[in-house]
Structures are given as C-alpha cells and as structure tokens.
Amino acid sequence: MVGRYSMYPDSIRLLFSPESWLDDVCINACASLLQDSLSAPQLPSSDASRACAIFSTHDLVRVRHNTADEYFWGQVRATEYWNKATWIIPIHRPSPENHWVLCIALPHSHTLYLFDSFGHRGSWDQDVEDVMKLVTRLVLMANRQYKSCRVITEGWTAKPTCVQAMQTNGYDCGVWVLAGIAAALQGFHVPALTELEVRELRHHLYRAVMAQPVYVPRSQRCNQ
Known part of the structure; x- marks a missing residue:
C-alpha cells in the first residue's frame, strides 16, 4: 500500500506500463492524489x-x-459533497465495452457534463439514468443526516463535452478520465491535452505514486 491511496503492486504496474488499461484502484487512488496535489x-x-x-x-x-x-x-x-459545487463521478462501462468515461455534475445548476475520450454521443442513456439515481440518493442521504443538501433532483440537463475522438488507442481511457478529473479540479469541463500529453500524464502519476510513503501494516512490521 502506498500512503493513504491504496495502490498495490499489481495496480502500480498497470500505471507504469504505457499500454495497460487502468483498473478501479488506479482511478480512485490517482484521483485522490490529484485532488490533494491541486488543492x-x-x-x-x-x-x-x-x-x-x-x-x-x-x-x-x-x-x-x-x-x-x-x-x-x-x-x-468523507467527501462532504453537500458542501461542494462540483461532483466528479468516474464511470466504468463493463464488458463488452470495458471503457472508462467521466461525469462532472454541477448540482446547483442542475447540469451534467459528460466526457468520453472516444467522442461517442449515443452511449450515455444508461449512464445518465444511473448518475441521476446517484444524485437523488446522495441528496436524500445527506438531508436525512441533517446536512442541508438543497439540490433539486428533476429537470437536469446532460451535455457532452466533446463529440470528436481524443483517444485513438484501446487502452488509455482511464488516463483520459484522470485527465478529465484534473481539468475539473481546475475549474474546466474537458481536458485540453493531446495523446502525447496523456501519455506524459500517466508517467507523471506513476512518479507521484512512487514518491508517496509506503504503509506497512502493523502485523507485518519487524519488531524493533
């Protein structure tokens, strides 16, 4: 495990390999690392x-x-989402597509910004339905916990952020999603990167992960 980001050797190897598809561990850990860095x-x-x-x-x-x-x-x-202006939701589309996409939800303007590095526009129906179920659930849970989440859950608009393919290979969708997350953390809706820069982002994230302190469970520590 690397720090608090729960990156294990198999996932770190995926991040290091330039042609490996990223798994959920990579996406979640790198997203947290990006937010800590950009905050x-x-x-x-x-x-x-x-x-x-x-x-x-x-x-x-x-x-x-x-x-x-x-x-x-x-x-x-722990996200304290009821106090946040932007909700970032990475989405995995399972087999046969096996593809990562990203939704940026702005709860107070009732808008979903949808990012697919392949630029597809016709594959979002199920994702949008699921995201709105998530939004409704989040609002209800927060209010039941007295967190005052005053968000309307009907009448939202969904907008694609790109309609042309930014990715031409079959393995970098997870890195593109992390690029989209980095853009959202800086106040933008779409990453302004080239494929070469996305490859550089993968390498940058790998180096950032490897620079984190390694956590060793107490049970595995040697007696001093």
Whole structure:
C-alpha cells in the first residue's frame, strides 16, 4: 500500500506500463492524489479543487445494486459533497465495452457534463439514468443526516463535452478520465491535452505514486 491511496503492486504496474488499461484502484487512488496535489494553498487551482467532491468508481455500482443507506453513507460522507459545487463521478462501462468515461455534475445548476475520450454521443442513456439515481440518493442521504443538501433532483440537463475522438488507442481511457478529473479540479469541463500529453500524464502519476510513503501494516512490521 502506498500512503493513504491504496495502490498495490499489481495496480502500480498497470500505471507504469504505457499500454495497460487502468483498473478501479488506479482511478480512485490517482484521483485522490490529484485532488490533494491541486488543492495546495499556493496553487491557483486550490479553490476550484477544494470545491470538488470526487466519488469512488464503486459508488455508481452501489446505486445499481441498491446498497443499504447505512453502508453507502459511510462510504461517501468523507467527501462532504453537500458542501461542494462540483461532483466528479468516474464511470466504468463493463464488458463488452470495458471503457472508462467521466461525469462532472454541477448540482446547483442542475447540469451534467459528460466526457468520453472516444467522442461517442449515443452511449450515455444508461449512464445518465444511473448518475441521476446517484444524485437523488446522495441528496436524500445527506438531508436525512441533517446536512442541508438543497439540490433539486428533476429537470437536469446532460451535455457532452466533446463529440470528436481524443483517444485513438484501446487502452488509455482511464488516463483520459484522470485527465478529465484534473481539468475539473481546475475549474474546466474537458481536458485540453493531446495523446502525447496523456501519455506524459500517466508517467507523471506513476512518479507521484512512487514518491508517496509506503504503509506497512502493523502485523507485518519487524519488531524493533
């Protein structure tokens, strides 16, 4: 495990390999690492980054499987999403597509910005339906916990952020999603990167992960 980001050797190898598809561990850990980095007080991105709540790749799955509120709340409350202006929701589309996409939700303007690095416009119906179920669930849970989440859950608009392919290979969609997350943390809706720059982002994230302190469970520590 690397620091608090829960990156294990198999996932680190995926991040290091230039042609490997990223798994959920990579997406979740790197998203948290990006937010911590871009929230540094001395950076111009600090305010925008701190105004974002990043949800786990597992949260949409929990909605699909009707996970109990008690457990679900325990997984999302640390984000303090009811106080945030931007909700960042990475989405995994399972086989046969096996593709990562990204939704940036602005709860107070009732807008979803949808990013697909392949530029597809016709594959979002199920994702939007699931995201709105997530939004409704989040609002209800927060208000039941007296967190005053005054968000309307009807009449939202969904907009694609790109309609032309930015990705031409079959393995970088996860890195593109991380690029989209980095853009959202800086107040933008779409990453302004080339494929070469996305490859450089993968390498940058790998180096950032490897620079984190390694956590060794107490049970595995040698007696001093």
